[in-house]
Amino acid sequence: MNSTENVDELLDVLKVFSSGVATYSDIDRDKPRACRRYSITELATMCNVFRRNIYEIYERHPELTPLEVAPHNKRSYGTIQHLTELYALLNIHPGRGDTELGRAISVYTPKGGSYKTSTTFNLAIEFANRGLKTCVIDIDPQATATLMLGYTPNEEIQRADTIFNWLTGQHGARIDINQMRWTQERQDDVDRARAQVKEWENGPDDGSDAPEHVFKASETDLKGTGCIRPTRHPNIDLIPSCLGLDFAGMVLSFQIHGADTEDPLTKLDAFFRLRNIVGLLKQHYDIVLIDGQPSFGTMGVNLVYAADTLIVPVATEVADIHATQAFSQLLIDNIEMVEEFSGGTGVEHPSLRFLVTKLSDKQTIEEQRSLKLIKSFAGDRCLDKIHKRATGTTKAASLYRSPSEIYPAGNDLNKRVVEKAAEMYSEIAQEILEKEVYPHWAKFRNEQESA
Ligand SMILES: Nc1ncnc2c1ncn2[C@@H]1O[C@H](COP(=O)(O)OP(=O)(O)OP(=O)(O)O)[C@@H](O)[C@H]1O
Ligand SMILES: [Mg+2]
Numbered sequence: 001m002n003s004t005e006n007v008d009e010l011l012d013v014l015k016v017f018s019s020g021v022a023t024y025s026d027i028d029r030d031k032p033r034a035c036r037r038y039s040i041t042e043l044a045t046m047c048n049v050f051r052r053n054i055y056e057i058y059e060r061h062p063e064l065t066p067l068e069v070a071p072h073n074k075r076s077y078g079t080i081q082h083l084t085e086l087y088a089l090l091n092i093h094p095g096r097g098d099t100e101l102g103r104a105i106s107v108y109t110p111k112g113g114s115y116k117t118s119t120t121f122n123l124a125i126e127f128a129n130r131g132l133k134t135c136v137i138d139i140d141p142q143a144t145a146t147l148m149l150g151y152t153p154n155e156e157i158q159r160a161d162t163i164f165n166w167l168t169g170q171h172g173a174r175i176d177i178n179q180m181r182w183t184q185e186r187q188d189d190v191d192r193a194r195a196q197v198k199e200w201e202n203g204p205d206d207g208s209d210a211p212e213h214v215f216k217a218s219e220t221d222l223k224g225t226g227c228i229r230p231t232r233h234p235n236i237d238l239i240p241s242c243l244g245l246d247f248a249g250m251v252l253s254f255q256i257h258g259a260d261t262e263d264p265l266t267k268l269d270a271f272f273r274l275r276n277i278v279g280l281l282k283q284h285y286d287i288v289l290i291d292g293q294p295s296f297g298t299m300g301v302n303l304v305y306a307a308d309t310l311i312v313p314v315a316t317e318v319a320d321i322h323a324t325q326a327f328s329q330l331l332i333d334n335i336e337m338v339e340e341f342s343g344g345t346g347v348e349h350p351s352l353r354f355l356v357t358k359l360s361d362k363q364t365i366e367e368q369r370s371l372k373l374i375k376s377f378a379g380d381r382c383l384d385k386i387h388k389r390a391t392g393t394t395k396a397a398s399l400y401r402s403p404s405e406i407y408p409a410g411n412d413l414n415k416r417v418v419e420k421a422a423e424m425y426s427e428i429a430q431e432i433l434e435k436e437v438y439p440h441w442a443k444f445r446n447e448q449e450s451a
Pocket of ligand 2: 116117292
């Protein structure tokens with residue numbers, strides 16, 4: 001018999017796998033933090049000056065961090081630090097203006113494996129590489145985006161360190177950005193508290209209640225570390241996830257069904273929690289990118305209404321097209337429900353964009369047929385750029401990196417393959433910025449000027 005026969009054997013297999021993968025996920029921890037390299041031409045284009053101006057600027061401003069030199073071809077290049085310093089010196093603001101709000105983008109479809117996380121993660125790096133302050137919210141309990149951005153879910157990250165407390169209203173209705181931000185001090189308190197609770201749990205069980213200090217420690221533990229964390233990229237902050245976040249959907253559903261009110265909007269409040277949090281984040285970030293989980297439910301509705309732009313990845317396979325059809329029906333039902341409950345009180349709905357994914361370079365006849373079908377359904381709501389199946393993406397992901405983070409660093413990866421994937425993300429990011437972000441900021445600016 002091939003199956004695991006009893007619960008002990010089953011648990012043994014699961015334990016070996018879970019601890020083995022935890023070690024595996026640490027392989028890249030100690031490697032130097034590679035990041036995007038900008039050629040002098042790129043720096044010049046991004047700063048809207050000539051190439052020679054860049055050299056002049058560095059001669060005239062010794063206070064700037066000197067450009068770096070690639071050992072293999074002796075060419076000068078800059079990093080995100082150089083770009084940030086140049087932007088400050090030249091008074092260039094790539095993001096929103098002081099009084100404008102950032103743009104929230106949910107990457108979401110309940111269909112599993114449709115490149116949601118890959119899209120979110122690689123776009124975040126692209127936006128951040130352009131100097132845009134980006135906050136990634138990981139909503140998926142599988143927490144792949146968290147892993148890619150440098151944290152180990154379920155070890156470093158516990159439920160209280162995710163968005164859970166804010167989503168479920170544990171911190172009250174008023175959300176405070178400073179309370180949300182991770183601090184080393186809070187981390188030290190929580191580490192100490194978790195160690196105390198663990199020590200008591202592992203101690204002899206004499207049936208007595210927890211002593212006062214353990215009780216206090218578990219309260220500190222449950223408050224968490226603050227959920228907005230810095231990442232290796234200076235322009236990306238992360239609200240991480242872990243398995244414990246899975247419980248949030250259930251809590252929100254209980255709150256909706258158990259709400260002690262007849263007022264429909266208050267009753268639906270739990271559908272808009274993420275939207276409220278994101279509303280605050282948009283005052284502090286240019287882009288808020290949300291990585292959805294592969295299921296619908298209360299969290300799904302939250303993801304949809306938190307978004308200014310909802311990007312629905314759809315792969316060119318029959319099953320994916322059918323799943324997107326089902327998702328569309330779910331969205332219709334929910335939007336109609338919210339409209340009915342709110343009595344047309346102006347709940348804003350997101351701008352919808354479909355992103356074709358998983359297409360191979362050598363398109364098969366079946367893929368071409370699917371692509372045509374998706375485009376005929378989605379019309380101009382379908383983005384022109386496609387998130388293709390790319391070896392460069394999987395090569396970079398095996399190092400917990402986005403292609404542009406290791407390109408064109410001289411390592412043993414096939415350079416052209418990684419470069420090609422990096423170009424793909426740059427193009428998708430550009431299209432989204434042009435269609436969904438810049439016009440929104442421009443409209444805001446025009447309204448202010450004419451006021
Ligand atoms: N451009 C790409 N080329 C090739 N493989 C990719 C690419 N993007 C992602 N993948 C791989 O495809 C798989 C699914 O991608 P991803 O995790 O982004 O999907 P997802 O929609 O987030 O999945 P889930 O529904 O489980 O959250 C992963 O194994 C990932 O490494
Ligand atoms: Mg995912």
